[in-house]
Amino acid sequence: MTKKKKEVTLYVPSAPFRPGDKVNFAPFENEPGDLPRPDPVKCTAAETTDHAYGLIRVLNSEGIASGPWDPKLSKEELLEGLEHMVRMRIFDDRMMKMQRTGKLSFYMRSFGEEAVAIAQTMALKRQDWIFPTYRQPGAQFVRGRDMVSMINHCIGNEEDNVKGRQMPVHYTYRDGRYISVSSPVGTQFSQAVGVAMASQYKGLDECCITWIGDGSSAEGDYHYALNFASVFKPPVILNIVNNQWAISTHANLASGNPTFAARGLAYNVPSMRVDGNDFLALYSVTKWARERAASGAGATHIEVLTYRAGAHSSSDDPSRYRPGNEHEAWPGGDPVDRLVQHLISIKEWSEEQQKELEERIDEEVVEAYKKAVTYGDLANGPYPSVDTIFTEVYEEVPWHLKEQWDEMKRWSDE
Amino acid sequence: MTEMNIVQAVNSALDIMLLKDDDVIFFGEDAGYFGGVFRTSDGLQEKHGSHRVFDTPLSEGGIAAIAFGMGINGLRPVAEIQFADYIFPAYDQIVNEIAKVRHRSGGEFWCPVTIRTPAGGGIRGGHHHSQSPESQFTHTAGIKVVYTSTPYNSKGLLISAIESNDPVIVFEPKRCYRGPFYGDPHNVPTWKDHPEAEVPEAHYSIPLGKARIAMEGDECTVISWGTMVHVSEQAIKDSGVSCDLIDLQTLVPWDKDAIVKSIEKTGRCVIVHEAPKTSGFGAEMAASVQERCFYHLEAPIERVTGWDTPFPHTTEWDYMPSPARIANAIKKTMEE
Numbered sequence: 173m174t175k176k177k178k179e180v181t182l183y184v185p186s187a188p189f190r191p192g193d194k195v196n197f198a199p200f201e202n203e204p205g206d207l208p209r210p211d212p213v214k215c216t217a218a219e220t221t222d223h224a225y226g227l228i229r230v231l232n233s234e235g236i237a238s239g240p241w242d243p244k245l246s247k248e249e250l251l252e253g254l255e256h257m258v259r260m261r262i263f264d265d266r267m268m269k270m271q272r273t274g275k276l277s278f279y280m281r282s283f284g285e286e287a288v289a290i291a292q293t294m295a296l297k298r299q300d301w302i303f304p305t306y307r308q309p310g311a312q313f314v315r316g317r318d319m320v321s322m323i324n325h326c327i328g329n330e331e332d333n334v335k336g337r338q339m340p341v342h343y344t345y346r347d348g349r350y351i352s353v354s355s356p357v358g359t360q361f362s363q364a365v366g367v368a369m370a371s372q373y374k375g376l377d378e379c380c381i382t383w384i385g386d387g388s389s390a391e392g393d394y395h396y397a398l399n400f401a402s403v404f405k406p407p408v409i410l411n412i413v414n415n416q417w418a419i420s421t422h423a424n425l426a427s428g429n430p431t432f433a434a435r436g437l438a439y440n441v442p443s444m445r446v447d448g449n450d451f452l453a454l455y456s457v458t459k460w461a462r463e464r465a466a467s468g469a470g471a472t473h474i475e476v477l478t479y480r481a482g483a484h485s486s487s488d489d490p491s492r493y494r495p496g497n498e499h500e501a502w503p504g505g506d507p508v509d510r511l512v513q514h515l516i517s518i519k520e521w522s523e524e525q526q527k528e529l530e531e532r533i534d535e536e537v538v539e540a541y542k543k544a545v546t547y548g549d550l551a552n553g554p555y556p557s558v559d560t561i562f563t564e565v566y567e568e569v570p571w572h573l574k575e576q577w578d579e580m581k582r583w584s585d586e
Numbered sequence: 587m588t589e590m591n592i593v594q595a596v597n598s599a600l601d602i603m604l605l606k607d608d609d610v611i612f613f614g615e616d617a618g619y620f621g622g623v624f625r626t627s628d629g630l631q632e633k634h635g636s637h638r639v640f641d642t643p644l645s646e647g648g649i650a651a652i653a654f655g656m657g658i659n660g661l662r663p664v665a666e667i668q669f670a671d672y673i674f675p676a677y678d679q680i681v682n683e684i685a686k687v688r689h690r691s692g693g694e695f696w697c698p699v700t701i702r703t704p705a706g707g708g709i710r711g712g713h714h715h716s717q718s719p720e721s722q723f724t725h726t727a728g729i730k731v732v733y734t735s736t737p738y739n740s741k742g743l744l745i746s747a748i749e750s751n752d753p754v755i756v757f758e759p760k761r762c763y764r765g766p767f768y769g770d771p772h773n774v775p776t777w778k779d780h781p782e783a784e785v786p787e788a789h790y791s792i793p794l795g796k797a798r799i800a801m802e803g804d805e806c807t808v809i810s811w812g813t814m815v816h817v818s819e820q821a822i823k824d825s826g827v828s829c830d831l832i833d834l835q836t837l838v839p840w841d842k843d844a845i846v847k848s849i850e851k852t853g854r855c856v857i858v859h860e861a862p863k864t865s866g867f868g869a870e871m872a873a874s875v876q877e878r879c880f881y882h883l884e885a886p887i888e889r890v891t892g893w894d895t896p897f898p899h900t901t902e903w904d905y906m907p908s909p910a911r912i913a914n915a916i917k918k919t920m921e922e
Contacts (some may be wrong), residue, residue, distance in 0.1 A: 182611075182637040187619065275901070277710035299681065328900035336900030339712040355714030356672055357644065390643030392675060420620030421641045493620045550710075550900060558904040565895045576893045584904050585909055 187422035191491060195498040200447070202227045205239030209456075212464035217440045224433040224443040227477060230452035235513030243295075243456040247520045251315040253294055254453055254515065257286040257508050259532045261321065266537045267326055267340075271486045274551035275327050280306050284481025284499055287451045287507035287550045288383070288413055290314055295458035296381060301371070303382035305357070306341045306414065319540040328555060329548035335563075336556035349416040351438045356393035356508050358384050361410065365397050368465075379407035379459070379465035383476075388419020389435075390426045398439040398473065405470030410441070412473075413448065415480035420493035436473030448478030449504035451511045478504060502514035507554030558584045590785040591777045593762045595625040595737035596702070597639035599744040600664065602789050604634045607662060610748060611638045614666025616648060623668055624704055624763055640756055646672055650701070657697035657753070658687060664748055670705035670757060671714045677722075684753045685728030700747045701755045705733075706813045706860055707892075707906055708761035708771070711897035718812065718892070723755050724838050724870065730754040730794055731837040733811040737781035739835055742792030750794060759813040765852065767813050768820040769909040799848075803828030806854040806916050809845065809871055811837065814858045814907060818865040821858075837867055845871075846878050853884035853891035854919040860890030860906050863891040885922030888915040 189195050207228050210219050231238050245253075264281040271279040282289070288306035293315065296302075302311050312322060324331040334344050334352075344352040351367070354360065356416035364382030371378035384394055389412050401408055411430045416423045430436050436443030441463070446457045454476065461472035483490050490496070498505075515521030519570040548554040562569060562577040569577070590598065594727045612627060618641035621628030631639040632909055642649050646667055653663040667673045673680070680701065688696040707716035723731050730752055734740040740758060747754035763768045765776040777783035792798075800815055805827050810818045811834040822829045830848040849855055855875050857868040868889045875887055890907045898905050 182640075184618075184636045184640045186636065190619070332900075337713065337896065337898055339710075339715070339899055342712070355712070356674075385644075387644040390645040390648065392645070392647055418615075418644050419623065420616045421644065425641055426643050487623075555900040558901050561893060561895050561898050561901055562904060573894055576863070576895075580893060580904060583908065 185424045187296040187424070187494070189498070190493065191495055193495055195495055195501050197501055197503050200227055200229065202230045202504050204232050204237070204241070207241070209240035209460065212460045213467040213469050215442050215464065215469070217437050217442050220442040220444060221437060224437055224445055225431055226445060228444055228446040228453050228457055229450055229546055230456060230513055231510055235510060235517040237452055237514060237564040240457040241453055243452055243459060245452065245455065249294070250511065250515055253290055253455070254508070254511050254535070255529060256290045256310060256313045256509065258529055259313055259536070260286045260290065260532065261508060262533050262537050264513070266541055267533045268486065270327065275545070276340045277550055278340050279326070280305050280484070281482045281487045282310055282523070284506065285413065285415055285448065285478050286310055287454055288448055288476055288478065291451045291454040292381060292411070293457045296462055297377070299376070299378050300349065300462070301364070301367050301378060301380040302348070303360045303367060303380055304350065304353055304384060305360065305383050306353055308383055309343055312343060312345050312350055315345065315350060317345050317348055320543050321535065323540055323541055323544035324547055326527055327544060327549040329544065330554050330556055332556055335560040337560065339423070350389070357388035358393035360384075362393045362396035362400065364410070365400045365406055365408050367405070368408035369404055372406050377466060379409060379412065379462055381409040383411045383413050384420060386412060386414040386416060386423040386426045386432060387421055387492070389432060398436060398441060401471035402439040402441050405468070407465030408471045409458065409465065410471055410473045411476050413476045413478060415478050417480045417484070417494070418431060419484045419488060431475060433473065433475035440525070441471050441473045443473040443475070445475040445477060447504055448476035449507040449510060451507060452514070503516040587682035587784045588787050589778065589783050590741075591783065592736045592740045592758060593626050593736070594739050594820055595741035595785050596744060596758065596839065596901055598628060598631065598785065599741040599748070600630055600789065601633070602624060603664070603745060603748045604630065604638060606789065609660060609662045610664060611656070611661060612641050612664045613640050615642060615644050615668045617641060622666060623761065627918060647679055648675040650684065653699045653701070654687070654697055656682050656685070657699045658695045662698050662748060663703065663806055667701060667703040669715050670703040670719050671701060671717045673719065674719070680723070680729065680755070680903045681726045685726050689728060689753070691801040696751055697753050698730050698751045698805035699753045700744070701753070702744065702906060703755070703757060704760035704763070705757040706759045706761055707897055707902055708813060710899060710902065713864055713896040716755070716897040716902065717921070718859070720757055720837055721861060721865055721867045724867050728753070732794065732835065733757040733759070734835070735759055735833050737777055737785050738782045739792055739798060739833070741785055742790055743794070743835060746791040746794050749791065749821055754794065757812065760847035761813045762816065766816040769817040771903055781849060784825060792835065793921045794836045795839045795841055796835065798833040799830060799844065800833045801829060802850070803830050805829060805852055806856060806919055807845070807848040808856045808858060808912070808916065809851045810858040811832060811835065812860065814860050816885055817907060818858050821852065821909040824909050825916045827916050829916065840871070842878070845875065846913055847873045849875055849879040850882045851859040853882050855883070856888045856890065856912065856919060858890045858907055858912055860892045863889060863896045885919040888891070888919055890915045
């Protein structure tokens with residue numbers, strides 16, 4: 173028998189703070205301008221070591237943009253990004269209210285992470301594929317999806333394009349090249365590599381962007397993706413959104429590495445770590461990765477550092493496992509506030525204009541919601557036809573499903 | 587005796603086994619500090635320490651693999667998979683490793699792992715929070731398969747599973763965690779005053795491989811497990827037919843004696859499960875009843891199951907077997 177050492181030997185990391193604890197986030201170590209912008213075509217993984225352990229920023233704490241990563245966006249582009257982020261936030265708030273009244277079974281907000289999908293999708297071309305998780309619905313606004321159609325899905329009514337089959341927030345939007353969201357976390361990450369390999373095979377100017385959470389990057393799918401991307405060099409942009417929480421589990425249980433980005437270096441994939449609440453930095457890094465993909469140089473791995481300001485979902489109560497309102501102390505601040513601050517600093521925006529924008533979007537959301545509920549909602553119906561249980565299981569309905577379909581109809585007619 | 591719901595009964599079983607045996611450890615996603623998304627391990631980390639009750643990385647394959655490693659090295663690990671729908675990244679580790687190591691090592695290694703996982707529909711979970719994948723494990727040699735239905739059997743069976751030197755997968759009916767489900771989504775009872783909610787606070791176990799006779803009758807035998815036990819109870823009452831209701835409890839190995847005895851008495855058999863029909867465990871039951879009781883059968887065996895389709899979100903009540911569908915099947919066996 174091996175001799176016993178002592179009573180408690182198993183090391184298990186604990187979260188940095190829990191309810192009742194004081195929150196002390198370390199300030200960001202890098203300032204805008206600290207990290208160079210390498211040539212995206214020639215860049216090697218080794219050249220990105222500082223980028224993977226540091227933090228790419230464009231906006232400083234006063235909202236001033238500077239450094240080689242400043243994408244120098246036009247006023248129109250900045251305002252488009254701001255409008256979509258405001259739209260996402262107000263849309264989320266409305267959906268959450270509807271969830272509380274039973275019109276949706278479940279909901280997940282993007283609160284605090286609105287910049288991620290919106291800035292990154294804006295940095296792509298229209299033909300690029302988007303392979304999202306449940307926290308990138310904002311990409312659909314960039315791609316022009318009708319808000320009524322999004323609500324129809326969430327409330328599972330007759331007009332839901334996925335026919336009441338999926339939980340809310342599990343959007344599918346083929347016209348926007350926005351691929352169907354799946355609940356099992358992480359699966360899309362390696363699938364996106366396949367999407368990109370197909371684009372490469374077809375010789376098309378397309379790339380695929382995908383995201384995974386800090387928590388779900390512990391799944392095998394994350395490692396499959398990095399390895400295949402390293403081997404085949406497809407045009408794929410692999411983002412880890414490190415919002416620091418997987419439901420109640422802190423990011424320090426997902427990886428023993430000091431940064432998530434650094435894991436990509438071991439796969440020989442250039443790896444960047446970016447301030448995820450800095451719209452300009454996110455846009456710029458994604459644009460860099462897109463240039464790299466288009467050149468045939470291969471994949472980029474990006475850690476998007478942010479903070480999950482809200483609950484994981486409508487079923488979650490974060491006050492049981494973290495202090496509450498600690499997102500207000502996050503050194504990255506709020507992505508909407510920071511872009512507003514920047515626009516005001518360059519004298520292209522004012523607080524009054526922001527207020528008007530919010531009122532206009534609120535009206536837009538209320539109008540969309542009123543229209544959507546005319547097609548039904550989860551609390552009151554009407555629902556998609558029960559026939560949708562049997563359609564599209566296969567391309568054509570086999571005999572055994574036809575029999576069961578007939579049997580079901582006998583019961584649902586009663 | 588104390589009145590408990592299934593969440594409390596599972597918590598009590600884990601607590602007792604952690605106290606009783608230093609080799610028992612419990613882990614899973616959000617299962618440590620938070621106490622599990624369904625609260626089944628609430629308070630256990632605080633009581634037993636974070637080296638015995640802990641959160642893992644979000645990695646079902648990793649969870650099953652470390653359970654294997656701990657199991658062959660003398661621990662008695664209990665792993666939670668947050669939803670049965672999410673067990674598939676762990677499938678290789680369970681099917682090819684955990685379930686096979688005793689046999690492949692000539693008995694030199696074994697793996698007393700328990701995997702507990704909430705399963706089944708009725709919570710508006712869509713197809714990725716509602717599946718009932720028991721038959722994907724009953725088809726696997728080397729692992730025992732349990733499906734609980736009440737607070738009493740959830741505790742007693744989990745204790746047996748943890749004490750077993752064989753690996754056991756325990757499915758818990760998540761719709762019934764806080765109350766039985768009788769097939770009417772608008773009726774949401776708690777476990778209050780239910781006889782099966784009377785649970786001893788102390789250690790007790792229900793042997794693996796033994797069924798529970800939930801109702802007694804002499805005209806028809808209804809075999810079910812999980813949430814469908816309660817829906818079947820409602821259906822039997824609605825049908826007016828005198829039925830034995832057999833809650834199978836353990837699917838592998840199933841209780842041959844209880845089933846044969848009942849069918850020999852009633853001559854009729856209805857099998858109810860919410861998983862899809864094709865290759866569902868009901869198919870195994872029907873074939874076995876036919877093999878063992880053919881000359882006692884008065885009518886063809888009926889199966890009432892979920893459809894061979896993905897589990898829907900908004901239309902889930904048209905997917906899950908309803909009391910009306912089950913009662914109809916019972917009455918159909920009586921027409922012969």
